[in-house]
Amino acid sequence: MSTNRTFTMIKPDAVANGHIGAIINDITTAGFKIIALKYTKLTAETAGQFYAVHKERPFYADLVSFMSSGPIVAAILEKDNAIEDFRKLIGATNPAEAAEGTIRQKYAKSIDANAVHGSDSDENAQIEGDFFFTAAERF
Ligand code: GDP
Numbered sequence: 629m630s631t632n633r634t635f636t637m638i639k640p641d642a643v644a645n646g647h648i649g650a651i652i653n654d655i656t657t658a659g660f661k662i663i664a665l666k667y668t669k670l671t672a673e674t675a676g677q678f679y680a681v682h683k684e685r686p687f688y689a690d691l692v693s694f695m696s697s698g699p700i701v702a703a704i705l706e707k708d709n710a711i712e713d714f715r716k717l718i719g720a721t722n723p724a725e726a727a728e729g730t731i732r733q734k735y736a737k738s739i740d741a742n743a744v745h746g747s748d749s750d751e752n753a754q755i756e757g758d759f760f761f762t763a764a765e766r767f
């Protein structure tokens with residue numbers, strides 16, 4: 629299991645607000661290498677599958693609806709200590725609590741529409757990357 633990769637999505641709010649370029653710039657400036665990249669859109673069904681771990685949480689239906697509301701950018705990223713460093717780069721789930729200079733503090737407006745996803749473990753990074761990318765789509 630690789631410990632130097634994470635998976636991210638630029639969520640529908642950040643795409644709609646024109647932040648794709650700025651967010652990718654923040655990510656690469658922070659030292660992450662892009663291994664795979666895709667502009668796509670989740671359906672209610674695929675968003676539900678992706679977030680199945682949150683099925684019992686009260687916001688699950690809202691989350692699935694939001695994540696399938698518009699296009700997203702999915703990516704696999706590589707860097708030493710990728711999971712932890714990327715969570716630090718994006719900031720707290722609630723942008724109101726996210727540290728100054730973090731991606732969520734700069735580009736997100738609410739706890740649900742919070743601009744970016746970042747994997748929380750090596751295992752989930754592997755699962756989430758496999759959800760979007762075949763082996764032939766990774767470089
Ligand atoms: P993350 O790992 O920081 O993205 O946060 P979680 O794994 O706890 O939650 C997954 C995603 O669900 C978050 O990024 C938000 O988009 C959404 N979410 C989390 N908490 C809430 C909430 O209280 N209400 C709503 N509507 N969405 C939430």
Ligand code: MG
Pocket residue numbers: 746748
């Ligand atoms: Mg999470």
